[in-house]
Amino acid sequence: xxxxxxxxxxxxxxxxxxxxxxxxxxxxxxxxxxxxxxxxxxxxxxxxxxxxxxxxxxxxxxxxxxxxxxxxxxxxxxxxxxxxxxxxxxxxxxxxxxxxxxxxxxxxxxxxxxxxxxxxxxxxxxxxxxxxxxxxxxxxxxxxxxxxxxxxxxxxxxxxxxxxxxxxxxxxxxxxxxxxxxxxxxxxxxxxxxxxxxxxxxxxxxxxxxx
Numbered sequence: 001x002x003x004x005x006x007x008x009x010x011x012x013x014x015x016x017x018x019x020x021x022x023x024x025x026x027x028x029x030x031x032x033x034x035x036x037x038x039x040x041x042x043x044x045x046x047x048x049x050x051x052x053x054x055x056x057x058x059x060x061x062x063x064x065x066x067x068x069x070x071x072x073x074x075x076x077x078x079x080x081x082x083x084x085x086x087x088x089x090x091x092x093x094x095x096x097x098x099x100x101x102x103x104x105x106x107x108x109x110x111x112x113x114x115x116x117x118x119x120x121x122x123x124x125x126x127x128x129x130x131x132x133x134x135x136x137x138x139x140x141x142x143x144x145x146x147x148x149x150x151x152x153x154x155x156x157x158x159x160x161x162x163x164x165x166x167x168x169x170x171x172x173x174x175x176x177x178x179x180x181x182x183x184x185x186x187x188x189x190x191x192x193x194x195x196x197x198x199x200x201x202x203x204x205x206x207x208x209x210x211x
Contacts (some may be wrong), residue, residue: 001173003202007085010078011201012143015152016136017075019115020068027124030061041153060124079154090197092211093171098192100180101164107156115140115153147203150182160186165208168192183208 054143118135143149150162165183166175182205183190190196190208198206 001200004200005202007082008149008205010081011152012140012149013071014075014078014082014154015110015143015149016074016115016140017154018111018157019118020071020075022115022119023064023068023123024072027061027065028106030065060129061128062156064123064129068182075154079158085199086119086198086207086209089207090199091171091173092195092197094195095170095198096101096168096192096195097183097190097208098168099163099165099190100181103162103164103182104156106151108155108161110148110151114143147182147205149203150184150205155184160184163190179204179209181206185209 009159012154080096118132118139121131123129123132156162160183163183163185164180166180184201184205184207186209188210188211196208197211201207
């Protein structure tokens with residue numbers, strides 16, 4: 001099975017969309033503080049407006065809000081791509097699976113473990129921003145080098161379910177027939193009596209639907 005490393009990486013980055021949405025709401029006030037003044041000076045070609053913005057008390061909030069807004073838009077585009085691939089290139093081999101554990105709490109666990117710690121510091125200051133970026137990079141690297149990307153809280157919010165399962169008489173591309181894998185699905189429950197279609201992502205994680 002070929003790993004979809006790009007999709008895995010995209011899902012990791014998308015996992016932090018709730019964090020950046022919160023930051024957007026927290027720092028949006030900066031726009032109303034100096035944007036009207038800035039645009040007014042630009043209209044009359046008063047180019048000192050750029051210097052005034054950088055020296056403005058809310059410059060840090062402006063930078064954080066802009067980065068956060070870009071991240072949220074990017075995450076929305078990633079989700080659109082994820083939904084798109086759910087309609088093509090599934091493997092169907094007449095297999096069925098047995099659901100071992102329904103992992104309904106993984107989204108909440110991710111928020112508590114990875115998102116809330118990043119909201120502690122004031123990221124509008126230079127020191128706070130640097131600490132935030134360093135922690136974020138460490139967490140992204142950790143998730144990319146593990147199989148925890150399936151804990152994406154946005155998928156949980158949007159109605160996807162995460163579960164552990166085993167194959168029943170799997171196709172030959174499944175090397176370890178007794179291994180417990182991770183499944184992502186939405187809609188109807190997966191039952192042992194129903195054959196499934198599957199798409200492999202990476203690190204023993206599949207998108208699975210009833211066939």
